[in-house]
Amino acid sequence: MTEAYYYEDAYTRSISAVVTGVFNDSVTFDRTIFYPLGGGQPGDQGFLNIGDDQIMISDTRRDPKTREILHFFAAPPEQRSLLAPGARVQLELDWSRRFRHMQMHTAMHLLGALIDAPVTGGQVGRDKSRLDFDVGDLALDKSALTLQINALREQSVSLEFETVSERVLDAQPDLIRTMSVKPPRGVGDVRMVRIPGIDYQPCGGTHVSKLEEIQPLMISKIENKGRQNRRVHLTFEERE
Ligand SMILES: [Zn+2]
Structure with missing residues (x-):
C-alpha cells in the first residue's frame, strides 16, 4: 500500500x-x-x-x-x-493549487465551528468552496460571518494532529456529540484534527499548520437550498 x-x-x-x-x-x-x-x-x-x-x-x-x-x-x-x-x-x-486547497480546507473547519448546525455536505476548490448546513431556525448573516471567520484566521493558533482508536472515541460519547462530522466506523484508527479552542473532529484532508497562513476570506453568498438548508459560499478576498 x-x-x-x-x-x-x-x-x-x-x-x-x-x-x-x-x-x-x-x-x-x-x-x-x-x-x-x-x-x-x-x-x-x-x-x-x-x-x-x-x-x-x-x-x-x-x-x-x-x-x-x-x-x-x-x-x-x-x-x-x-x-x-x-x-x-x-x-x-502543483504547489500553488494544493496550498490553496489547504487554506480553503482549514477555513471550512473554521466555518463549521462558527455555524452551530449539522454539516450536510461540502466542496473545497482552488478559488471558492462551499459548505452546506441543516440550519433549522438559525439565521445566517453574510457580513457577520465574514468578520468572524477572518477574526479566527488572524489568531496565532497551530493545528494539532493525532491518531485515536475508535474504541477511545466510543468511550467519549459527549465529545462525538459535539463534532459536526462523526468519526468513521469500522476503520480502527481515526485521524483527528484539532484547532485548539475552535474545532476538533476526524478529518483526512490536508491543512495549513497555522491559521495565520490562510489568506483573507469572504463569505460571498448564502444560498437557500430548501427550507432548512443553507449553502455557504467561501472565497479568498483577493485585491488587485
Ligand atoms: Zn480537515
Whole structure:
C-alpha cells in the first residue's frame, strides 16, 4: 500500500518514489505527496520527473476496490515506457493549487465551528468552496460571518494532529456529540484534527499548520437550498 506522505508533512512539494504499478492511465508508487480526492477536497495535480522527461499528473484518486492511490497521467508511448515497476521518479506537486486547497480546507473547519448546525455536505476548490448546513431556525448573516471567520484566521493558533482508536472515541460519547462530522466506523484508527479552542473532529484532508497562513476570506453568498438548508459560499478576498 502506498505510504501517504502528505500526512507526514503536508508541505513537502517534491519527493522521490518508486513505481509499484502501471495501469491504462494511472500509476502507483511506494509513497506519494499527492492527496487523493476525498472529504470534499480535490485530488492533487503535478508532474513526474524522470531524468529529462516530465509527465503531467492530471488527478489523484484512490482505487475504490484496492484503496491504492492512483496518479492519472496522459503520456505518449515513448514516455510511457519510462514508467515501469521499479523505476525511480521524482514527484512534484502543483504547489500553488494544493496550498490553496489547504487554506480553503482549514477555513471550512473554521466555518463549521462558527455555524452551530449539522454539516450536510461540502466542496473545497482552488478559488471558492462551499459548505452546506441543516440550519433549522438559525439565521445566517453574510457580513457577520465574514468578520468572524477572518477574526479566527488572524489568531496565532497551530493545528494539532493525532491518531485515536475508535474504541477511545466510543468511550467519549459527549465529545462525538459535539463534532459536526462523526468519526468513521469500522476503520480502527481515526485521524483527528484539532484547532485548539475552535474545532476538533476526524478529518483526512490536508491543512495549513497555522491559521495565520490562510489568506483573507469572504463569505460571498448564502444560498437557500430548501427550507432548512443553507449553502455557504467561501472565497479568498483577493485585491488587485
Ligand atoms: Zn480537515
